[in-house]
Amino acid sequence: MTGDMIGTTNDGAGWVDVARRHMMRTYPDTDVVFVSGHGSWLVDADGNEWLDLLSGIAVTGLGHAHPAVTAAVCDQVERLVHTSNLFLTTPALALAERLADLAGWADGRAFFAQCGATANEAAIKLARRHGKQQHPDKVRVVTLEGSFHGRTLATLEATGQSSKHAPFAPLAGFVDTVPHDDPAALATAVGPDTCAVLLEIVQGEGGVRPLRPEMLAAARAACDAHGALLIADEVQTGVGRTGTWFAFQQTDVVPDVVTLAKALGNGLPIGACLAHGAAADALHPGDHATTFGGNPVTAAAALAVLDVIAEQGVLDQVVTRSAQLRMGLADIGARTGAVREVRGVGLLLGVALEGVAAADVAASCRSERLIVNAVGPDVIRLAPPLTLSAEEADLALGVIERAIDHAATHARRTEPV
């Protein structure tokens, strides 16, 4: 079913042609057009069903078109859509209260943004404001190689991937980047002019790499020694993806600031910058603002997401399904010899491949209508809905095994003699 005619065409091929002519080419070309979804499944413009193990990049944690989220959004749309942040609205207030409670921060305060990058922008500005209260030059930010923090100019600079900087250089020059697994280098990089260390507990885009506990401990100690803030970018790991509300809750470290976005609204665009302690009072009226952030509709969606996760035992499901997928992937590795390592936490998993290209495996999965994506040349990321069923997980494992076999055969055939 393709629905009512909303443009000049009504089929997949027609829409792909519109994309070629009228969309900026910021993404690789694709010819898949989706029109609806339900649970772990997407439906394309030609009526085919796809199993979605990417969840719109770790966003639709409760699956597509979750009835509780849909109901909350519809109800809020009928009531009130927007007021600006010059006034208070109840969904945003209830959400701020809930997030502080889930973080375990009685004095927690939230700033709501539209997405991950704008949540991180708020965190960076907050940290600079906090730093400048101590010293006018205390504005530098330390980040890790391989990190991803967003695409705005400040978050791009904080992203430890120089290939993404090159087309836009020069950048502002306020970031110091250190290796992701070198606690001594991190300790050295943090100094009196550092206002924050910004890091992911599990690097998502950088290849699903969990940080070693020593790195987190070094970051916390360096921040404490120099009056800097530790910011955990939980845009990808937050809202239950790792089996706890926040990934930091499985570590020995408590950050000063945490950012959320992706799964918070199950697809409705909302981000949050959450702080406690002195950091929570660093920004003053007029310092920072947004027209849309924390809009009642997106906040209502987020509240519904948190309700469903809490009431339906979703965090436990994450742990169970993660174990199932890990075991299945280990078996695939044993049978094919093409899996070097399975890493990650909860339902953010990275399959590090040996002798086969991640892009080939992802493409082969897509030819069987299973969505996974490559993060780096040799890593496949799985970020399924947190509600993925055991049967769906088995189905996906079968496709992944065939895809790895296919890619391995292809790689052997094309190997130079």
Ligand SMILES: *Cc1c(COP(=O)(O)O)cnc(C)c1O
């Ligand atoms: C996706 C992501 C971002 C950027 O979020 P956008 O909503 O795309 O701006 C920032 N940090 C991390 C860890 C992410 O995974």
